Amino acid sequence: MFEGLKLFGEAMGTVFTFRALFDSLWATQLGIIIGMLPGLTATMGVALLTTLTFNMAPGNAILILICMYIGAIYGGSRSAILLNIPGTPANAATTVDGYPLALQGKAGKAIGIATTGSFLGSMIGMLAMLVFTPMIGTVALSFQSYEFVWFSIFGIIICGNLTAPKDPLKGWISGFLGLFVAMIGMEGIHAYVRFSFGSTNLSGGISLIPAMVGAFGFAEIISVMRVEKYEVVKTAIDRVIPRLSEVFKYWKTIIRSGLIGTFIGAIPGVGEDIAAWVSYDMAKRGAKPEEREKFGKGSVEGLLASETGNNACVPGAIIPVLTLAIPGSAPAAVLLGAMLIHGVRPGPLIMLEFPTFIYEVVAMVLLATIMMFVLGLSMVRPLVKVLQVPRQKLMPVIFILCVVGSFALQARLFDVGIMIVFGALGFILREMDYPMAPLVLGIILGDILDKNLRRALILSDGSVAPFFTRPICVVLGLLTLIIVLGRAKWFRALMAQMFRKKAAV
Amino acid sequence: MTERTMTKADLVTSMLLIVFSAAILLMSLRMPTMADRNASPFSGPGVVPAFVGAVLFLLSLSMLIRSLRKGAPRLFAEDRAGTGTGDRSSWVRIARTLVLCIGYVILLGRIWFPLLTFLFVFLFILTFEYDTKVPLTAQWKKPLFAAILAAVAAASVFLVFQYLFLVNLP
Numbered sequence: 001m002f003e004g005l006k007l008f009g010e011a012m013g014t015v016f017t018f019r020a021l022f023d024s025l026w027a028t029q030l031g032i033i034i035g036m037l038p039g040l041t042a043t044m045g046v047a048l049l050t051t052l053t054f055n056m057a058p059g060n061a062i063l064i065l066i067c068m069y070i071g072a073i074y075g076g077s078r079s080a081i082l083l084n085i086p087g088t089p090a091n092a093a094t095t096v097d098g099y100p101l102a103l104q105g106k107a108g109k110a111i112g113i114a115t116t117g118s119f120l121g122s123m124i125g126m127l128a129m130l131v132f133t134p135m136i137g138t139v140a141l142s143f144q145s146y147e148f149v150w151f152s153i154f155g156i157i158i159c160g161n162l163t164a165p166k167d168p169l170k171g172w173i174s175g176f177l178g179l180f181v182a183m184i185g186m187e188g189i190h191a192y193v194r195f196s197f198g199s200t201n202l203s204g205g206i207s208l209i210p211a212m213v214g215a216f217g218f219a220e221i222i223s224v225m226r227v228e229k230y231e232v233v234k235t236a237i238d239r240v241i242p243r244l245s246e247v248f249k250y251w252k253t254i255i256r257s258g259l260i261g262t263f264i265g266a267i268p269g270v271g272e273d274i275a276a277w278v279s280y281d282m283a284k285r286g287a288k289p290e291e292r293e294k295f296g297k298g299s300v301e302g303l304l305a306s307e308t309g310n311n312a313c314v315p316g317a318i319i320p321v322l323t324l325a326i327p328g329s330a331p332a333a334v335l336l337g338a339m340l341i342h343g344v345r346p347g348p349l350i351m352l353e354f355p356t357f358i359y360e361v362v363a364m365v366l367l368a369t370i371m372m373f374v375l376g377l378s379m380v381r382p383l384v385k386v387l388q389v390p391r392q393k394l395m396p397v398i399f400i401l402c403v404v405g406s407f408a409l410q411a412r413l414f415d416v417g418i419m420i421v422f423g424a425l426g427f428i429l430r431e432m433d434y435p436m437a438p439l440v441l442g443i444i445l446g447d448i449l450d451k452n453l454r455r456a457l458i459l460s461d462g463s464v465a466p467f468f469t470r471p472i473c474v475v476l477g478l479l480t481l482i483i484v485l486g487r488a489k490w491f492r493a494l495m496a497q498m499f500r501k502k503a504a505v
Numbered sequence: 506m507t508e509r510t511m512t513k514a515d516l517v518t519s520m521l522l523i524v525f526s527a528a529i530l531l532m533s534l535r536m537p538t539m540a541d542r543n544a545s546p547f548s549g550p551g552v553v554p555a556f557v558g559a560v561l562f563l564l565s566l567s568m569l570i571r572s573l574r575k576g577a578p579r580l581f582a583e584d585r586a587g588t589g590t591g592d593r594s595s596w597v598r599i600a601r602t603l604v605l606c607i608g609y610v611i612l613l614g615r616i617w618f619p620l621l622t623f624l625f626v627f628l629f630i631l632t633f634e635y636d637t638k639v640p641l642t643a644q645w646k647k648p649l650f651a652a653i654l655a656a657v658a659a660a661s662v663f664l665v666f667q668y669l670f671l672v673n674l675p
Contacts, residue, residue, distance in 0.1 A: 052670045169568055173522065176561045180529060183554045190539050192550035195532065218606070225602040225633075226595040392633035396626040397658050399606055403613065404666055404674065411673040416610055424603070431506060432514050450553040457547035 004134055004359070011359035015367060020063055027064040028371040031071020033386055036079050039224035040398065041088045042072035042272070043216040043330040043440075047209055048401055050338040051408040058342035059360065065338055066361070067368040069331050070122060070314050073272050074372050077114040077307055079387060081107060090272030090313075093280040093306035100298035108238035108380070113300055114307040115240075115376035116247050117254070121308035122369040124258030125265065125315030130362050132266075136323040137358065140348035143324075145456035146466050150476035151268070152179075152449040155326055155441055157480050159269030161487070163435035168487050174434045175269075178442015179449060181206055188451055201414040208337045208443055210406035210415040211422045215436050216330070217402040218423025221395050223430070240380050250301050253283045257308035264309075265316020269441035271329030272310040272317075279309025315365050322346050322358055325448070330440050337444075341409075509580055515568055516577035522565035529558030598633075605629050613675045619663045626655035 027049070034045040045068045053061040076087030081098035094114065101110035143151075156179065160171025184195045185205025196202035247254075257279035264275040283305030284295045295302045317328025318335065325347035327333035339346055344354060351358070406419040426436055460466050467473055485491040506514070536551030609625045616624075630651035636644065666672040 052666070052672060055671045169564060169571075173561065173564050173568070176557055176564065179557045180554070180561065183557060187550045189548050190542075190544065190550055192536065192539075194536065194550055194554060195529075221606070222599055222602055226598050228594075390634075392630050393654060395602075396605075396629035397662075399609070399629075400622055400625070400658070400662055403610065404662065404672065407675050408666070408670075408672040413614055413675060416613065416675070420607060420610055432518060433506070433511065446557075453553050453556070454548045457552070458545045461545070462547050 004130065007356060007359045008130060008362060011356060011363040012366070014356075015059070015063065015360055015363040019060065020367065023060055023064050024067045024367050024371045025375075027067035028071040028368055029375055031068040032075035032078075032372070032375060033383065034068070035072035035075025035077075035087045035091075036383065036386060037394065038079050038083065038085045038087055039220045039391070039395070040072075041216050041220065041331075042069055042076075042090065043212060043334060044220065044402075045069075045072045046331045046334040046338070047212045047216065048405040050209055050334055050341070051213075051405040054338075054341055054409065058339075058344060061342055062335075062339065062344075062361070063364045063367070065335055066318075066364045067371060069335065070311065070365070070368040070372050071375075072331075073310055073314055074115070074118040074122075074307075074376060077118065078111065078383070081110045081114065082384065082387060088272070090276055090310040091306075092273055093276040093309075094303060096280070096296055096306070097299045097302035100296070101300075101303065104298055106238065106298070108240045109242065109300075110303060111237070111380055112240045112242035112377065113247065113303050115373060116242055117257075117304040117307035118311040118376070119369060119373040120247075120254050121258050121261055121310070121312035122314060122365070122372070124255065124308075125262045125312040126362060126365045126369060128259075128262040128312075129315040129319055129365065130359075133319050133322055133358050133362070134351065136319060137348065137351040140323045141351065143348055143472070144470075145452040145459065146470055147472050147476070148448055148452040149456055149467065150473050150480070151324065151326060152445040152452070154476045154480045155268030155445055156438055157483050158267060159441050160435070160438045161483050162267070162270045162274050163437045164433065167433060170432070170434045171438050174429065174436070175438030175442045178439040178444075179446045180442075181211070181439075182443050182446020183450065188447070189454060201412070206418055206443070207409065207415060208440075209334065209409055210418040211443060212330075212334055212337075212440060213402050213406045214419035214422030214424075215426035215439065217398065217405075218419060219426035219430060219436075221399055221402075222423065222427045224391055225395055237381055237384070241377055246300065247304070250304055253286070253301055253305050254308050256282060256286065257305045258312040261309040261312025262316035262319075265313035265328045265332075266319045268320060268326045268328060268445075269330070269333075269437050271331070271437060272313040275313035275316075276306040276310040279312075280306040315362075318361060318365070322350055322361060324348065327441065327444055330437050333440050333444050512572055512575045512577045513580050513584070516572040516581075519565045519569035519572060523562060523569060526558050526561035526565055530555055530562060533558055601632050605632060618674050619659045622662060623655045623659035626658045627651050630654065 031045060034040045035042060046065050049065055049068050053064050072088055073090050076091035077094045077098065079085050079087035080091040080094035081102050084095050084099040086092040086095055098110050098114065101107065156175035157172060160175045161168040164171030185203055186193050193203040260279040260282060261275040264270055264278060265272070280302060283301055284292060287295065287301055291299060291301055313329065317332035320326045320328050321332050321336045321339070325336060327336045336346060344357060402419060403416055406415045407413065409415065430436060456466065468477060533551040533555035536549060538546045538549040538551070540546045605625065605628060609621065612621055631648060634647050634651065663674065666674055
């Protein structure tokens with residue numbers, strides 16, 4: 001425990017330099033602006049910055065990406081409050097109470113509450129990261145191929161289930177399509193080229209970053225351009241800095257939302273949007289009756305819950321990135337990709353190979369959170385002007401950034417093509433209610449599944465028994481089975497019947 | 506999308522996915538097992554894609570069955586009789602965006618990057634802002650501002666990425 005604190009203190013010394021302060025300042029501000037603009041998501045922001053910072057030293061680049069991530073998830077609350085359009089999907093729950101507050105002329109107060117909520121949520125997540133990452137890292141050392149196979153399957157299934165609650169079948173299809181995308185190109189054991197149809201470009205595989213820039217950038221540009229226009233709420237922004245009593249009155253909600261957000265963040269692929277909704281829903285259930293009345297009509301508690309939840313999710317999503325190399329959310333997936341580009345190999349061995357890196361990342365999260373809080377409470381009025389830039393002027397510039405971003409990494413036009421294809425595909429899939437997060441998770445987990453399933457089968461000489469006898473495998477397998485069966489009507493009817501019988505006995 | 510169109514879309518996509526996943530499965534089964542090189546047959550490159558293809562096949566099959574149960578073919582027959590009215594203007598906007606963006610990507614590498622970028626931004630803004638029904642004299646400011654913005658965007662993207670971020674440009 002104290003060893004951890006000592007390492008964290010040392011990491012703060014390494015991370016907190018003048019250069020880092022400067023980098024985190026601009027990156028967080030840029031993140032807030034990207035988050036604010038509807039159509040520009042945190043995932044896209046992190047993906048674009050990954051390609052632009054890959055010539056920098058790893059420490060600087062990863063700090064910039066974390067600042068972008070935290071800034072964007074917070075920044076989305078601005079447009080949610082002022083436009084009733086979530087700036088990023090993570091802020092959808094913020095619109096429910098943020099926009100009514102703005103309509104009541106309390107836009108400044110709402111922004112202040114959202115900022116404080118995001119700050120506290122991020123801090124709770126950071127503390128959880130500090131405590132749990134080394135613990136999970138140590139446990140993860142005992143994981144073998146069998147466990148990783150189950151982790152990949154469980155990740156896809158739970159991510160599909162939670163990101164497409166209306167129709168999990170589409171979530172799962174999206175996830176398995178992602179797994180297939182990862183199969184394209186040369187595989188790692190025999191160097192056999194799969195599904196390339198003779199194309200040299202395809203035999204190198206499909207790179208994650210161009211695919212992400214397409215699915216989250218270009219697809220968004222198309223969906224933003226299709227609608228006529230949106231209106232900015234004309235409201236005077238009053239006092240932004242909230243009164244302490246106003247926030248700490250809801251300390252129970254803050255802690256609950258922080259923990260829920262972190263926990264949901266740590267589940268593979270399930271990101272900030274789900275975290276915000278779940279924490280909003282829990283806050284509504286736990287609220288006093290007179291407060292519950294206000295939910296949906298401008299409740300401070302509701303706003304606080306959703307913003308605390310989504311920002312707590314960010315550090316939560318980084319925990320499995322560091323310990324298992326499995327991303328907790330879509331932006332975290334890009335972050336994972338960026339770490340690999342910079343030569344840091346996250347995963348179970350991280351505690352042995354880069355023991356100080358975990359604490360450095362925690363220190364980076366702390367720096368980004370502080371920056372977000374300071375920037376969030378200052379410069380509110382000039383930034384609102386950014387929301388008034390017409391889309392037809394902004395989107396072509398964003399598209400150019402998408403093109404440059406996907407080209408920059410490997411300097412080949414093929415990657416730009418990948419970006420376009422994934423953008424169009426992402427747009428069509430999203431129109432038909434297929435969530436994008438499982439697809440992205442699939443692209444990352446595909447490699448893990450590919451290597452570990454075959455390794456496991458070689459070890460067991462073809463026997464599948466170890467997949468069902470090792471303790472962690474049994475737990476993961478049962479969880480996967482319950483999630484899948486839980487969606488089948490006959491299973492639910494059977495369960496209901498069983499419980500009724502028990503109750504009768 | 507309404508539930509009605511979604512059911513129809515699900516029928517079509519599930520059929521496409523069934524063909525797609527069956528193709529994945531077949532191609533994976535045809536991959537070498539590497540047993541002739543004394544490697545374990547379980548290490549063959551086709552093992553995992555076959556698994557992915559099989560699961561995808563089952564998932565798409567259950568979607569097909571579901572959309573058939575919801576009566577998707579009947580919906581198709583009904584709608585063929587009536588006229589399908591969609592939101593035309595939004596499709597026009599999507600088509601314009603796609604044409605501009607894909608055109609830009611196709612010309613990439615053939616035309617000097619800053620010039621192409623200038624043209625792209627200029628045309629993009631005009632396509633969505635310029636009203637062909639109004640004479641040019643009444644809206645001469647629009648092309649002018651579009652040109653200025655396009656020039657600034659092209660120049661700054663070029664300079665910032667080339668010299669500040671040291672990134673390769675197409």
